[in-house]
Every structure is written in C-alpha cells, then in structure tokens.
Amino acid sequence: MHVAGATGVVAEVRTPDGRARARAGDGNVVTRRSVPWRAHYRVGGVGRPFASVVALQLVGEGRLRLADPVERVLPGVVTGHGNDGTRITVADLLRHTSGLADYADQLPGARDLTPRAFEARRFTAYEPAELVRLAMARGPRWQPDPTAPVATKRWGYSRTNDLLVDLVIEKVTGRPVAREIHDRVIARLGLRHTFTAGTSAYLPRPAATGYTRFPGTDQLTDTSVFVPLPDTSVISTTGDVAEFFRALFDGRLLGDAERARLRETTAARDGWGGASGVRFGLGVYWRPVAGCDAGVWYHGGSSPGHVAAAGATDDGRRAVATAVTTWRPGSAQQRRQDEATSRLVDHALCDAR
Template structure:
C-alpha cells in the first residue's frame, strides 16, 4: 500500500506503538519451487529493485503449476549473507485483506451485514468531536469511505520520527480501543451520507477503519480477531508460515534485517524489532504463504460468490499516488495494467524496514508477492523503489 501517508504512518506505528494443512495445501507445498535463472525477467526485475538502494529483496510468482522465486541483495549489510528466499516479514497493510475476508465470511453466514452501523456493534465507541458511529457502516470501514481520521496521524509530530524515538518506543503496544479513541479525538474528514452511508464514495485511507473492523469481528464472534483469522484462513489453507504476533515485536528466523532511513538521516537504522499493529497491519508471513492466500481468495475458496463480488465493488482512490487509476474495494485494490485487459488486484503494505507488494489475477490463477527490506521515508529514492517494485509485479502477471 503506497499512499501519500504511507511513510509517516509506518514510522508512527513503531513509535506509538502448527497449522493443520489441507490436502490441496500439502499438494501445493510438494510442488517444486524453483529459482529463476540469472537473466530471467523476474530475476532482472528483482535486481532492479535492489539497485534502487534496497538491501535485500525477495519475490515469488505462483500458479497452479508451481512457484518461481528470485532474490537479490543481502540479509544484513554487515554480514553480507544472501537474503533468505523464505524469509519471514511483516506484510503490513496487506493484513487488511485478511481482515476484510473474515468480515465478509461473517456476512455470508448471516451474522453481520455490510449495512450494519459501527454503533450497533461498538456502542459509543465512535462519538465526540463530530464523529458519529451511527453514520458509519461496516462497508464504510472496509472500503475506507468512513471519513475517520487515521490514528497514526492524530497528534503525530514528524519531528519525532527519529532513530532515538524508534528505540524508545519499539516495545510499546497500544490496545485497539486506545487507537480508536485517539482517532475520534479530532473532527472527522467527513461523515458518510446520512441517507445511504454504505453507498458513500468519498475515499480516504485510514488505518483506524481496520482497527474498528477488527473490534466489530470480535463483537460479532465473541473471539479475538487473531483467533478468527487463524481458524478461518490460516489453518484451513495450511499457511504454516503465517501468524499474528500479538504484542511481540520480534520476527522469527529466517529473516533479513529491516532497514529504515529516517528523515534527514543518511545512514539506515536497524528497525527489525518493532510493533506491527493489529487487524490493520500485524500479520507476519512469507512470499509463498501470502501468494497461497491471494490465490485462494480470488479463486473462490474463501468467500461465497456474493461476498467476493462485494469485495470487488470499488470506488476511486485518488490518494494512491504510486499508480494511476487505482480503485479500492473491500480490503483490496484494483488498478489497470497495460497488457492485462482485466487489470490486477493488489494491496501492499509498508512497515518499518519492509515493503510488501503483491498482485493477483482476477481468477486467482496467478499471484506475485514480494518483500523489500529497506524503507526510505520520502524522497526520490523512495519513489524510485516503489516504481520499480510495481513494474516487477506487473511484469510477473502479464
């Protein structure tokens, strides 16, 4: 996910704050995963991302016929060991697609409606300063049309985005109720149309929407958001290398050092140890597992036809500046791509020291996932890294 707010939001996130495998999953695991040979298109594109100033980058292209992987760069700038192809990483806002999927499963079961208001499930949680949970529906949360402020941005001081501030706060976790309260501590960007709030088309990216969605899931089910994600997605698909870390700031091995260039800093800071949020951005995975999830979602294994169709109903997302023509659905985005008539579906996520970028075809037949272990908070180098990563994703799906 690359919007105008991504860099500051990712930094503020850190400053503030044995699955049973299905038969199909076992079969997928058993298919040979091969690395692309030197000189292949995927390998060249991965190297182009590295050459934009990334310490290490990994990518995987997956279809029903198997997986192809490529990597470039190092796991650590000191040791110079190769970046592990099967590295764990924080997928950041790609988590939102998992959260939306759980919510839509509940809709398909008749336990939740997209037209339900937040007030119904979280009474009094969104009130004050002009905020009104009676005017915000589940659809508004998932489609980012609620007008809620991003809790990252309320009261944030960019001058505090420094290596020292990161180190002071990297073990600090916030409860979702605290995040929601912070967001409603200022007037909303707008209130959805009173006559048809679920049909609101004004769009503004806000992590708060998915914090609230996670709380709604918990209110509906009586279980934690993490339990629902595990039992509805991770376990059925046999995603053995995907999990929700709770309040732990650590990544399992193998992984790569996650480097962040803070504003005005010429040297990167090791930001591998960091908090990753909750229903808005905490999932840890691998390129292989993430691709399995995306393919299962779009080939209809996770959602009923009506709910998958609802997920794919989009509104224009004008703040998504890394690529033109982006439209946002329920926890997933779409953009046109030359050479792919139907365009591609994607989300993406940025956390401290890692950029997750992905794409999947509309039928789930082919998916590409990637992780780049360097983040620059703004500037031309950041823009170039983003552009090269998007080109890699698009080329892999043509």
C-alpha cells in the same frame, strides 16, 4: 528494486502449475549473507485483506451485514467531536469511505521520524480500543452518506477503519480477531509460515535484517525489532502471501456473492504506488494494467525495515508477493523503489501470462 536502493528483496509468483522465485541483495549489510528464500517479514497493510475475508465470511453466514451502521455493532465507540457511528456502515470501514481521522497521525511523536525516537518507542504496545479513542478525539474529514452509490463515495485510507473492522469481528464472534484469522484463513489454506505477532517485537528465523533510512540521515538503522501496531501485526513469507492472494479471488475463501461485494470499488486517488485509475474495494486495491483485461488486485504496506506488496489476477490464477528490507519514508529513492515494485507486480501478473 535492488538497483533502486533496496538492501535486500525477495519475490514469489504462485500459479496452479507451481511457483517462481527471485531474490537480490543482502540479508544483512554487515555479513553480506543472501536474503533467505523463506524470509519472514512484517507484511504491514498487505495483511489487512485477511481481516476483510473474515468480515465477508461473517456476511456470508448471515451474522453481519455490510449495511449495518457501526453504532449498531459497536454502540458508543464512534462518537464525539462530530464522529457519528450511525452514518458509517461496516462497508465504509472496509472500503475506507468512513471519513474517520487516522489514529496513526495522533500517535505521540508520529512525525518524529528519527533513530532516537524509534528507539524510545520500539517496545510501546497499544490496545486497539485505546487507538480508536485517540482517533475519536479528532473530528472526521467528512461525513459519509450511507445511501450514496458505492462508486460515488469519497475515499481516504485511515488505519482507524482497520482497527474498527477488527473490533466488529470480535464483537460478532466473541473471539479474538487473531483466532478468527487463524481458523478461517491461515489454517484453512495451510499457511505454515503466517501468524499474527500480537505484542511480540521479534521476527522468527529465517529472516533478513530490516533497515530504515530516516529523513535527514545517510545511515541505515537496524529497525528489525519493535512491537507492531495492532492492525499491522501479520508476519508471513512471500510464498504464503502469494498463496493467500490467489485464494482471495479463486473461491477458496469466499463465495460468489462475497467476492462480488469485494469487487465493488470507489476511486482511490491517493492509492498505494501512485498509479493512475486506482480504485478500492472491500479491503483491496484495483488498478488497470495493459495486458490484463480485468486489471490487477493488490495491496502494499510499509513498516520500519519492511516494505511489502502483493497482487493477484481477477480469477486468482496468478498471484505475486514481494518483500523489501529497506524503508526510506518520504524520499525520492523510496518512490523509485515503489515504482519498481509496481512494475514487478504488473509484469508477474500480466506480461508473463
């Protein structure tokens, strides 16, 4: 990963018997200090399974049904321009089979990937409901069939689904989603270095400097300080993330029935990492890997200055998390870095067993 161009990278593997860690590169390209072992980083999309766990726990408690139409839980929210909340279920949101437009594509300056545009927007904060309304101003990519078998459903990642899952959790519990994630996941597992940042633009120490090489530039821009979007606000360490991914599958967070639903997948042809045979369950990807009879479960995510990945074996005995402090959107170098990350995840979970 470092050879592929990452300024700094840290990774950790967790098993019932202990852990293994590795790091490479610099925590800061000026001071040349090493990447801290317990560096805090923005986990991006890797944090979405935290909310999926909360939703599935509510299902297990009988407070929410995966087959519930979104309109029943959030009346009047998914509507307009052909969007129909009566045809989209809670499971569609978690599985990204809703067909809803991605709010991120509608943000002001969404395609203006330049240092100047980043600087102008870095302290802009959005409310989830505001972003959902932005997505509803566009028609859906398709209309889902709520009666179709899971394996046949059409898939497409949309961050609007993530926001709606958060709103569903808040409507059902009457409490902020950040509090539910803390009480039901973070505190239960004793993840001492994990929290939701809200509208804070800063990372706690220790942390490595996050850099972005914007398209058309040869320079690295320090993009460590910015207000995250609501669905990507989890900050953690590789140790905590790896432990969460173990718990996701080993029974510490979900009952047998809920874990079975988590594993019900549909084909995800444009899944993270570019691997073949990728499928998506209720909040997490799956892909076949030689050496792992049950494949691996994983998720990736990127944000200015950070690229994260994590994965686990089907039984939760092994899990791995990686944090890279360089993001180069749309570049061949970024693709090579992502491919190296996928190889690390596969080796840590499969070859090393």
